[in-house]
Amino acid sequence: xxxxxxxxxxxxxxxxxxxxxxxxxxxxxxxxxxxMLYVQSDYNFDKSHEQWDQLYRIESKYxxxxxxDEFALTPTTLADxxxxxxxxxxxxxxxxxxxxxxxxxxxxxxxxxxVYLSDSSTFNMFTHKFLKGDPKTALVEPNxxxxxKSTAEMLFGAQDALGQIVKTDANTFxxxxxxxxxPSNVHLRFNALISFTTATSGQPALTAQQKxxxxxxxxxxxxxxxxxxxDINSIYQKFPAFYDKYMSPITAQVPSLREASFSPRLxxxxxxxxxxxxxxxxxxxxxxxxxxxxxxxxxxLILASINYMNxxxxxxxxxxxxxxxxxxxxxxxxxxxxxxxxxxxxxxxxSLLVAILIVNLLIYGTDLNGLLNKELTLxxxxxxxxLFGSLGTAIVLGILSGLYPxxxxxxxxxxxxMKGSVKSGPRSLFLRKILVGFQFFVSIGVVIxxxxxxxxITFMRQKDIxxxxxxxxxxxTRDTLVSSRLKVIQNELKQNPNIVDVTTATGMNITTSNxxxxxxxxGGRQLLLVQSTDTVMxxxxxxxxxxxxxxxxxxxxxxxxxxxxxENIPTDLTNGALVNEAMVEYMGWKNPIGKKIQNAGPNSxxxxxxxxxxxxxxxxxxxxxxxxVIFRYExxxxxxxxxxxxxxxxxxxxxxxxxxxxxxxxxxxxPSHPFxxxxxxxxxxxxxxxxxxxxxxxxxxxxxxxxxxxxxxLGLSSYTTATRIKEIGVRKVxxxxxxxxxxxxxxxxxxLVLVGFAVAAPVAYLLIEDWLQVFQYTMNLxxxxxxxxxxxxxxxxxxxxxTVSYHSLKAANQNPVKALRYE
Numbered sequence: 001x002x003x004x005x006x007x008x009x010x011x012x013x014x015x016x017x018x019x020x021x022x023x024x025x026x027x028x029x030x031x032x033x034x035x036m037l038y039v040q041s042d043y044n045f046d047k048s049h050e051q052w053d054q055l056y057r058i059e060s061k062y063x064x065x066x067x068x069d070e071f072a073l074t075p076t077t078l079a080d081x082x083x084x085x086x087x088x089x090x091x092x093x094x095x096x097x098x099x100x101x102x103x104x105x106x107x108x109x110x111x112x113x114x115v116y117l118s119d120s121s122t123f124n125m126f127t128h129k130f131l132k133g134d135p136k137t138a139l140v141e142p143n144x145x146x147x148x149k150s151t152a153e154m155l156f157g158a159q160d161a162l163g164q165i166v167k168t169d170a171n172t173f174x175x176x177x178x179x180x181x182x183p184s185n186v187h188l189r190f191n192a193l194i195s196f197t198t199a200t201s202g203q204p205a206l207t208a209q210q211k212x213x214x215x216x217x218x219x220x221x222x223x224x225x226x227x228x229x230x231d232i233n234s235i236y237q238k239f240p241a242f243y244d245k246y247m248s249p250i251t252a253q254v255p256s257l258r259e260a261s262f263s264p265r266l267x268x269x270x271x272x273x274x275x276x277x278x279x280x281x282x283x284x285x286x287x288x289x290x291x292x293x294x295x296x297x298x299x300x301l302i303l304a305s306i307n308y309m310n311x312x313x314x315x316x317x318x319x320x321x322x323x324x325x326x327x328x329x330x331x332x333x334x335x336x337x338x339x340x341x342x343x344x345x346x347x348x349x350x351s352l353l354v355a356i357l358i359v360n361l362l363i364y365g366t367d368l369n370g371l372l373n374k375e376l377t378l379x380x381x382x383x384x385x386x387l388f389g390s391l392g393t394a395i396v397l398g399i400l401s402g403l404y405p406x407x408x409x410x411x412x413x414x415x416x417x418m419k420g421s422v423k424s425g426p427r428s429l430f431l432r433k434i435l436v437g438f439q440f441f442v443s444i445g446v447v448i449x450x451x452x453x454x455x456x457i458t459f460m461r462q463k464d465i466x467x468x469x470x471x472x473x474x475x476x477t478r479d480t481l482v483s484s485r486l487k488v489i490q491n492e493l494k495q496n497p498n499i500v501d502v503t504t505a506t507g508m509n510i511t512t513s514n515x516x517x518x519x520x521x522x523g524g525r526q527l528l529l530v531q532s533t534d535t536v537m538x539x540x541x542x543x544x545x546x547x548x549x550x551x552x553x554x555x556x557x558x559x560x561x562x563x564x565x566x567e568n569i570p571t572d573l574t575n576g577a578l579v580n581e582a583m584v585e586y587m588g589w590k591n592p593i594g595k596k597i598q599n600a601g602p603n604s605x606x607x608x609x610x611x612x613x614x615x616x617x618x619x620x621x622x623x624x625x626x627x628x629v630i631f632r633y634e635x636x637x638x639x640x641x642x643x644x645x646x647x648x649x650x651x652x653x654x655x656x657x658x659x660x661x662x663x664x665x666x667x668x669x670x671p672s673h674p675f676x677x678x679x680x681x682x683x684x685x686x687x688x689x690x691x692x693x694x695x696x697x698x699x700x701x702x703x704x705x706x707x708x709x710x711x712x713x714l715g716l717s718s719y720t721t722a723t724r725i726k727e728i729g730v731r732k733v734x735x736x737x738x739x740x741x742x743x744x745x746x747x748x749x750x751x752l753v754l755v756g757f758a759v760a761a762p763v764a765y766l767l768i769e770d771w772l773q774v775f776q777y778t779m780n781l782x783x784x785x786x787x788x789x790x791x792x793x794x795x796x797x798x799x800x801x802x803t804v805s806y807h808s809l810k811a812a813n814q815n816p817v818k819a820l821r822y823e
Contacts, residue, residue: 008346018347021308024711025351025397028304030358031704033390034368035297037376040385041185042290045273048183049127051225054090055269056232058082058222059278062541064260064527069541072281073218077211078264082224085242086235089224093119093126094196095188096220099509102478102673104167105155109674112151117220118193125225132162133177139193142201145173146193152178169478171198184375187272187282188221212246215262218280224266232266239263257527257539257600279525288771289694296701299442301393303705305401306435307712308344327414336410344402345395352394371696404431433752436716439709440756440800441763444792446702448764451788452781453695456772459779460688466616466625467521468556471500471655472680473648474508475662478673483643489669490549490646496661498654503555504548504644506633510678518620518687521545521555521680523628529604531596533588539600542583543618543626546633546644552578552613554649562593562611565632573634576610583627584612597629607631620687621777691774706796710803713749717804721745721811728811741812746804753800757793761785 046052058079060071079092096117103110123135130138131149138146145166152161152175166173173194182189226232243262251257267275276284326336356378362368363376380387477483486504493502507522526544529537551557552564560581565572577597584592595609615625633644650658663675685692721728728741736744765785772778 017311020711020714021311021347022351022354024307024708025304025348026354026358027704027708028301029348029352029355029390029394029397030362031300031701032297032393033355033359033378033386034362034376035293036389037378037386038372038374039290039294040383041374041376042273042285045185045285046187046269048186049125049269051125051127052269054225054228054230055125056224056226056266057269057272058224059265059267060218061263061265062260063262064257064539064541067540069525070265070278071218072276072278073220074222074264075215075217076219077206077214079222079224081211081215081246082235082242082264085245086238088226088230088234090226091121091125092222092224093122094220094222095122095190096196096199098194100476101168101192103155105164110155111674111676112154112191114190115192115194116188116190117196117199119196122193125223128182129180131178131180132160133175135177138177139195140197141174141176142195142197143171143173144176144195144198146177146179147175148179148181148191150181151191173198184373185273187284208246213250215247216250216257221282223269235266236263283690286690286694286774288774289690292694292771293697293701296446296698296705299446300701300704300708301397303439303442303708303712305397306439307708308347308401309404310432310435310712310716323410324414333410337406340406340410341399341402344406345398348394348398348401352390356390371693373693432716433748436712436749437752437756439712440753440796441760443702443705443709444753444757444796445760445764445767446698446705447792447795448761448785448788449768450695450699450702451791452764452768452784453691453698453771455784455788456768456775456779457688457692457695460621460691460775460777461684463621463777465520465621465684466557466614468649469520469680469684471650471652471658472555473650473655473658473662474510474678474680474683475646475648475666476510476676476678477643477645479670480643482670485669486644486646487549493646493648493662493665496658498651498658498661500649500651501550501554502649503551503553503647505551505647506546506644508645508647508680510676510683518622519618520620520683520687521616521618523618527600528629529596529598529600530587533590537596537598538587543628545618545628545630547630548633548644551630551647554647556649557616558614560612560614562609564611572610573632575605575607576632577607578611578613578630579609580613580625580628581615582625583629586627621775622687624776706799710799713800713803714806717745717749717806717808721808725811732812738809738812742805742808745808745811746801749800749804750797753793753796757789757796760792761789764789 049055057072058074060074060078062069062071076094076096079089079094083089083092094117098115098117100111100113101115103112118139120137120139122139123130128135133146138144147155147161155161155166156164161175161178164175166175247262251260273285274287274290323336331339359378363378369376378386380390477486482489490502490504493499505522507519507524509522523543523545525541527539528542528544529539530542532538549565549567552559564578565576567573569576579592587595589595592609592612597607597609598604613630617625618628619626648658648662659677662677666673666675724745728744731741731744765781768785769781772781
């Protein structure tokens with residue numbers, strides 16, 4: 001207690017240095033607490049479900065020579081049939097995304113995203129807290145609807161939602177349950193669940209053969225529950241018999257599938273977030289991003305502790321007489337070490353209290369959770385990691401950062417200490433230089449990384465993606481009557497002077513919060529037979545898009561060879577196709593026009609290639625442009641079955657006027673549905689939200705690194721200037737200018753900045769080179785690194801100079817007589 005009391009007195013006696021240490025350490029601890037919560041949320045993904053260690057998602061692995069395709073989706077009947085064949089499967093449930101649905105409550109309309117069809121076993125497997133209703137029966141009956149708390153409040157306000165009636169275009173639902181909102185660290189998030197029996201109500205039960213016929217078409221997400229500690233290899237070993245029974249008879253009937261195969265992959269629920277690399281998955285995490293935040297958080301803590309060590313050892317001369325007197329009065333080396341460590345721990349514990357205040361302000365007073373896309377809470381009572389982790393970090397940080405100063409001060413001899421002649425020796429000075437150099441290495445490295453990330457995101461925004469995404473409005477079609485009049489509507493919209501062009505297409509949905517995959521303008525994989533360089537038809541899966549009239553012109557794509565669909569040639573619409581350059585290259589075609597394409601099914605019509613489109617990015621720049629085929633949706637026979645969206649290309653600068661016009665127009669065209677739309681450029685931005693989030697967080701952390709480094713420099717320059725005050729006075733009397741004196745003090749720091757820069761630039765290059773591996777299309781890193789490194793190095797020099805110059809200017813401008821009378 002004496003040590004603690006004395007430590008508090010020391011802090012109050014040296015308020016400036018106490019402030020620098022406490023504020024620097026508080027920032028470091030605040031960052032570490034936030035990153036601790038962030039990492040905890042990521043590594044605990046899906047662990048809010050009580051039975052998470054027994055739950056597995058089934059993924060589909062199709063091999064159709066010569067390619068393997070892996071999907072997060074499975075056939076509708078796969079889980080059902082697997083439970084029949086494998087009794088160890090205790091239960092299963094399925095989630096089928098219905099997209100956005102219009103819910104009608106009396107005379108009010110509400111669009112709700114992320115609505116899924118789901119089985120009655122869902123709440124037996126997944127843990128969701130019921131506020132109203134019975135989890136055992138909530139999804140049993142057809143037309144049952146379970147809402148999250150937020151959705152229920154949006155639809156019914158303060159009114160009790162249980163038992164209320166909700167209508168859609170096709171059904172009338174009864175609200176059978178209300179649950180707490182789905183946590184942010186759950187991979188499958190929803191706003192409402194509809195009983196799966198709604199889709200099958202009134203239909204005869206499927207026969208075994210009908211179930212087997214569906215096993216070659218993926219449709220939904222399937223989950224199974226297995227006994228604790230079950231070895232999933234047992235199912236893998238028995239699955240070939242399942243395949244032979246249910247799936248191989250189908251392949252025997254279709255020549256193109258005779259060499260095909262299928263196998264499931266069972267992914268533990270808690271591994272989906274970080275380990276998913278399959279197609280059509282929900283948004284998943286990136287372990288590299290999480291680990292990068294952990295590393296930067298650790299560096300921030302190290303920088304803060306370096307400040308303490310630097311200031312404590314630098315001020316050894318100020319405390320040498322104190323050490324000498326204590327030794328004369330009988331203090332041992334151990335007691336002195338204990339005293340100085342107590343000071344260090346007191347500083348870190350005070351810093352922890354300040355850090356908790358900062359974190360509170362950030363979480364509850366700013367949109368930090370929105371930036372992180374998390375639901376972080378500062379709940380020490382119910383979060384042992386937060387309580388003991390933050391307290392333990394502060395104590396360990398106090399001990400580690402105080403060890404060197406404690407042992408350094410305690411080893412000063414009594415004679416030297418009593419004379420007050422302790423000087424920083426070359427070893428101590430060298431250590432401080434290394435620590436300051438390390439600070440600049442980290443700060444400059446993080447700044448360079450931030451600039452390079454920002455450059456990559458700018459590159460993605462500005463890259464030519466093969467079509468014009470700006471000012472493109474997507475309007476989904478909700479009504480069959482509207483679908484049947486699309487051509488008339490399209491022609492009417494073209495008359496507006498603010499509209500450049502209009503087209504229609506399927507798969508161009510407006511954004512939902514749980515968007516699947518990284519699609520931008522539609523497309524999905526489909527098994528096709530395509531004519532190779534000879535007359536042989538090659539079976540493979542390709543990206544397929546279905547479009548309407550004038551799609552190529554409206555999207556401002558480029559025809560490289562051949563021609564577009566001709567509206568005056570009926571066979572173009574039913575038997576024609578367009579392909580991209582990647583398709584031509586993949587097939588090795590010398591003359592692609594006229595090549596045959598056919599669906600992989602009996603009696604499928606033969607289609608001919610009409611033209612080749614310049615490669616365009618239907619998906620994000622994370623993936624390569626895939627071989628793509630464009631069909632007209634008219635080949636389905638009836639337009640009302642496909643429900644394409646209307647795609648309107650507005651004039652630049654006329655977007656709002658166009659939206660106002662469209663809203664009024666659609667009130668006439670489709671009065672039964674509220675007007676809704678999506679903007680294609682917003683869709684494109686959504687594809688890179690995780691990358692932008694990491695870039696933003698890295699930028700914020702780089703500012704923090706710089707701030708902590710500046711706090712350390714401020715204290716160190718204050719001390720350095722004070723110890724050289726007599727030298728400054730002598731040099732001034734001998735004719736040195738203020739600029740020369742400032743440069744004299746700054747010179748040593750400048751060298752450290754340059755050394756830190758020389759080490760940081762190549763390290764940042766290697767880190768960003770690794771980060772860029774997730775993108776198939778990247779900036780020219782060797783060229784961009786030069787500019788980014790130059791900016792970061794110059795910024796570090798300017799900030800260091802401004803920080804150091806405050807004290808050096810003050811010393812250089814004072815009367816030299818005072819400096820010479822210093823001793």
